Amino acid sequence: MDVKESKLIDMLIEGRKSAFEQLYYSYSNRVFNLSFFLLKDTGWSEDVVQEVFVKLWENRTSLQRNQNIWAYLYVMTRRHALNKLRSVRRSNACFERLWMQFSEPEDSLHNAIAAKELNENIKRLLGLLPLQQRTVFSLSRLEGFSHQEIAEQLNISRNTVKNHIVQAVKLLRNKILHQNLFLLIVIFSF
Template identity: 45%
Template sequence: MHEDIGSDDMQRLIMGDQAAFEKIYDLCSEKLFRLAFRFLKDVEQSEEIVQETFINLWVNREKLDSEGNVWLYLYVIGKRLSLNELRNITQSKIHTENLLANFRETVNTTEESVFANEFELLTKKVIGDLPKQQQIIFRLSRFEGFSHREIADQLNISPNTVKNHMGTALKTIKSRLSDCGLLCLFFFFFK
């Protein structure tokens, strides 16, 4: 256990004490950030990992052992989330490259090539503008082919939450691309 976090702090956390949670956050967040940054080499993504890890801690606090090592728990969750994010980034890039390679094989003219590049940039931007959780769920579903149940298990959320995020993400994407007249292409590639 972190030397400044005692079993009484853990017990208070388990009981839902916000001050105990904030103390643990203050003592461990910087160390957790450094762990995430070691994997991701990105400040914003590392900060998001810290936030997701502490959300996980709060949501699962009642399952914790008051005598347990809270830093070990945070370390394991933070490392798992960092590695998942790293894998998601890699898989997303591979899938996008494969999709674009297949799309480019069918392109015959300069005009079509320009259109394909514009579609690629716009689609990346629209997906990139989604809230982080929606981006992750959309990519896991559409790029990696995970079911709602698999995504829910991986992210420690309910399948209903996954379904709601996917519905919201698709509505946002549909709205943004329909404004540009590219909606039919989106559904052709991401149905």
């Protein structure tokens, strides 16, 4: 350590702002560069520079006359940069938890509402089918029975099962198409 720096530390300990300013101009770029190396963010690095030099001023009376000021600033810079990283990590984790709390209920509520609406639409559309078509269609599409199993269960031929399903699909497709066409007309007519 040179005599000039030792005098600066003495003046800083006494509370002279000129000594603080000289130390700031001598070391602030090095503090910034070290901080940026650790944080990879200019804004956070600028914050660390401010925090380190505020801490230096606050703790000036505890400095030693022959202390290596760069080693002191280096340790403080690393500590503040690592604390900043921990703080950011905690903030991100808190944000993620908060986001999950807000998005999960909304998603599950939205899904529940959509499922209920879909179920009501299916029931309403199935109610439009003749009884035999509704029964065959439900057994096939909703319960997963094969055409042969449905034919045996209802005591009808496989071709009759196939015809009921074709007719049901055609009727449902037309009803859905008309509903969507009606919605499109209503939406785009305003």
